[in-house]
Amino acid sequence: MKKIVIDLDGVIRNLGIIFDKLNISTPTTWFWKHKNKDIYDWVAIDYNILLKAKPTKFFPIIKKYCGKNTIEIWSHQPKDWQPYTKQWIKKYIKNKVKIRWFTTDQKYKELKKRKDTILIEDSPNFPSYKQIILIDEPYNQKAKAKIRIRTPKELEKVLKSKCIAKIMEYEMRKDEKTAVGDVR
Ligand SMILES: [Mg+2]
Secondary structure, three states: OOEEEEEEOOEEEEHHHHHHHHHOOOOOOOOOEEEEOOHHHHHHOOHHHHHOOEOOOOOOHHHHHHHOOOEEEEEOOOOOOHHHHHHHHHOOOOOOOOEOOOOHHHHHHHHHHHOOEEEEEOOOOOOOOOOOEEEEEEHHHHOOOOOEEEHHHHHOOOOOOOOHHHHHHHHHHHHOOHHHHHHH
C-alpha cells in the first residue's frame, strides 16, 4: 500500500482568501506580484490571514482517507509563517501530525528515497510527477502531471483505489491530457 503525504497550501489550506482580499483572481503563474508585492509581502501585513484561511474542498476527502492515522505534511513555509501554520493545523486536524518544512527540492529528493510514498501537491515546480497527485490550479497548468485532480470526487476515486501505484503506471502510459476521471 502506498503511503500518502500531503502538501499544505493549495492542498488542505486555501490561501484564496489572499486573492479575495486583493480583489484579484487566482494567478496563472507560481510567482506573482500585485502592486509590486509578492505573497510573502502581503501575508506579512497581517499574518492572521494564515489562520483565517479556510480548508480546501479537498480537505474532507483527505481527512476521511487518513482516518485516525498520523497525517504527514510536507510544506515549505517561511520561518515567520510557521507559528501561524502550526496553529491552523491544530485548529483543523485532530490527528497526530508529522510536519516537515521541506522545500520543493527537498520534497523531490525525499520522494526519490521513498518509492512507496505519494505526495498530494499543487506546485508546478517538480522535475517529475511520477509520485505526485496534482491538485489542478491556474498556476500549475504547465506541470506535466499524469494525475491531475479537479474535484474532490476525483481525489476520492484515486485515494479509494487500492492500487494507486498501478494507476500511476497506467496514467504514465496515457496521454498527458487524460483526466483522472478516466481511470477505472
Ligand atoms: Mg502548495
